[in-house]
Amino acid sequence: MPADLPPVLPDLVDDVIQYQWGVTELTVGLLTVVSVVVGWLVAGRILRPVHRITATAQRLSMSTLHERIALVGPKDELKELADTFDAMLDRLEHSVEAQRRFIANASHELRTPLAVQRAAIEIGLPEDVGEIRDKLLFHNRRTESLIGALLVLAQAEHGLEKRLPVALDEVVRVVLAEGNADGLTVTTRIEPLTVDGDPILLNRLVTNLLDNAVRYNHPGGSVEVTLFDRALTVRNTGPDVPGERVDDLFEPFRRLHTTREQGAGLGLSIVASIAKAHEAGVQACPNPGGGLEVVVVF
Template identity: 40%
Template structure:
């Protein structure tokens, strides 16, 4: 954008508009009176003070009208300036809040008093935007700190293992190579998860018709060997559930849910799809340990793991449910986590239903 030249303020424009409208209304009124007098006054009028002709009366009226016009101009400018200032006072507070936000202060709120009008709605909307923006910035800062910590851990381990190898350059034991491979794989998985999370947050994907029931079957087939290895069974039921979105991201969402249910569950994992009048629903449940609502509410946060649910194998990088949440929001859906009676977790994803147009 080019640099714009400074122009007259809104207050000055409103003042001139008020004064101009007042002068126009006064001029029209005076013109109406002038036409009326010119049309109805006789040439010579007998007045208590003497005899006056119409020309003299019209000249006197014209002089008085000029004084009235000047008075209306002064009154309109002065009154318009005062009224414009009072009308624009809320806008000044909103502008001040916007400048503070631009400077990095997101905690300031306008909190405009008075009855609900256009300025009050604008101020309330701006306050709501600041509240949401402040929460997002705090979440991003927390996420960046956690991501740095999670990435630093495998790098530190790799550095320590390499230091051990350097002290014995004659030969690197196979166990050391295996550990380096495992640490490197974890770092790669974490990086890929961060990239996927960023893609979902930016909504940079193409939307197509996707059947969640087919996606659930695909994810279940992929993870079936892991379930069999851990002694779990997967039961998949449901109906055709068409939605609108990215097949790859929705497959990742379903895979994360099923993988999470397998790793942290026992016995059986239930995967169900259902269609509602305006939405499609994917539900993944597992049996397992008792979970408190407080713990469940933190599981969708990045790098948050329920300590009693994490095991050494297939523990993941702590972004599985965070990615599910991000993909769900990117598809204008809702995510609900509920502890199951008797132990385990039930996760429900509700997405807008796709309709053929």
């Protein structure tokens, strides 16, 4: 190599090297951006059926079992998974419909003979067997109440077939007007509230709450009913409720005290099931000095 190079040649070499590095960095950057975009699009296209399956599964409830994924596309593993899920929903929907028909038939088949039995007791037994007559009528009405409560509980746990706008404040007023709270002080604070749901089940929810507050009370006690800020609160005086036993009250056939006048232990469990069917939350806490406060938040 000649000893004396032109002075411009090293500068030219440096410029070429810098240009090559610049082009390389630009190319790598562009390829990175393109690969990220292409990867994101491809991944989104591949995962879109998975998102659809997940969204359908999260949306499903007893009242939306008619929905299906109905995935279209090539018969790959995801299409097979979606079709299997749809077939499972078909079987589940048929099973739920069969159970609903059974509940309706059982309601008729069980209540009719009990009504006939009650009429036979009231008409057929003479007045001079009053104690036996009253005892038979008491157990007949208790059985009717138990069967009715079990059917309502089963209906609530199977979800809502349809939803209608219900003025909950009017339901509360009607239940209060029809209720019997003799010997108790009832105070109310009711504000307008409309919820989507089943008017019959919502009436039963309010009725059970008020019946529970009246039944498990003491003479001269009080019941406070509040409907405010999408929350229905029923608070009563009464016997002490241990804090560790509160959750048990929402289980079927659970009672703190067993007496002849008390129900079957289904009141608050029905409240919890109806609230769940309406996507509402239920919580309860004992009051200082006795009694219970139950809050249903819609």
